[in-house]
Amino acid sequence: MQNESIKRIYNVQSSVYDFIFKAFFHPRHKMAISELQFEPGHKILDVGVGTGLALPLYPKHCEVVGIDLSSEMLKQAEKKVVKHGLTNVTLMEMDACDLDFEDDTFDYVIATHIISVVPQPFKVIDEMRRVTKLNGKMVIVNHFISSNPLLAKVECFFDPFFRKIGWRADLSYEEFVSSTNLEVYNTTKLSKIDLWQIVHANNNKHLCQQSRVN
Numbered sequence: 001m002q003n004e005s006i007k008r009i010y011n012v013q014s015s016v017y018d019f020i021f022k023a024f025f026h027p028r029h030k031m032a033i034s035e036l037q038f039e040p041g042h043k044i045l046d047v048g049v050g051t052g053l054a055l056p057l058y059p060k061h062c063e064v065v066g067i068d069l070s071s072e073m074l075k076q077a078e079k080k081v082v083k084h085g086l087t088n089v090t091l092m093e094m095d096a097c098d099l100d101f102e103d104d105t106f107d108y109v110i111a112t113h114i115i116s117v118v119p120q121p122f123k124v125i126d127e128m129r130r131v132t133k134l135n136g137k138m139v140i141v142n143h144f145i146s147s148n149p150l151l152a153k154v155e156c157f158f159d160p161f162f163r164k165i166g167w168r169a170d171l172s173y174e175e176f177v178s179s180t181n182l183e184v185y186n187t188t189k190l191s192k193i194d195l196w197q198i199v200h201a202n203n204n205k206h207l208c209q210q211s212r213v214n
């Protein structure tokens with residue numbers, strides 16, 4: 001799916017997104033962010049910030065930037081910024097595949113429920129890695145196809161429907177990690193049966209640059 005279609009889908013969903021998805025997605029935001037050790041002055045990038053459900057979870061002593069393709073999702077996020085007095089948050093309309101930031105800008109780069117939405121998930125990871133500082137961390141919360149063959153069949157069956165509402169259900173965790181060279185140091189789930197994973201990775205850009213040279 002191309003960016004224009006994705007934008008249209010999320011512009012339409014923006015006003016009902018929290019009502020439909022908050023109960024389901026927010027516990028993962030909480031779990032993913034609670035495991036991070038933020039220090040005063042840290043810079044955080046939330047890639048595909050959506051309606052900003054995660055924004056109140058970041059400490060106010062950090063500088064937070066949220067980017068999204070959909071202007072209507074960002075309007076909902078702006079409401080949360082005002083409601084919660086989040087003076088440390090800046091929101092920008094931007095494509096995750098082409099981040100308008102210098103290399104090595106952020107201490108933490110976080111992407112929740114977006115990797116299966118974008119047409120070029122590996123490109124997003126490359127961009128996340130580029131803008132993360134060398135010792136920074138990347139956090140990805142995403143659905144990956146089940147390792148249970150029966151469940152995987154069900155997911156593949158419903159994949160065309162999921163694509164209509166803006167995401168794919170057939171991304172494999174193993175393929176994702178190997179294709180992106182992610183240096184994963186921890187994965188967690190809300191529960192054993194949750195099909196979404198919380199993936200914590202070190203920024204190994206020095207090794208990736210090395211492997212590209214070789």
Ligand SMILES: C[S@@+](CC[C@H](N)C(=O)[O-])C[C@H]1O[C@@H](n2cnc3c(N)ncnc32)[C@H](O)[C@@H]1O
Binds near residue numbers: 053067095
């Ligand atoms: C399922 S929502 C997740 C929103 C939020 N991260 C959350 O967990 O609630 C996916 C978001 O990714 C955004 N998105 C999709 N493609 C994008 C891209 N190429 N660049 C930036 N944002 C994108 C959509 O507009 C939407 O807000």
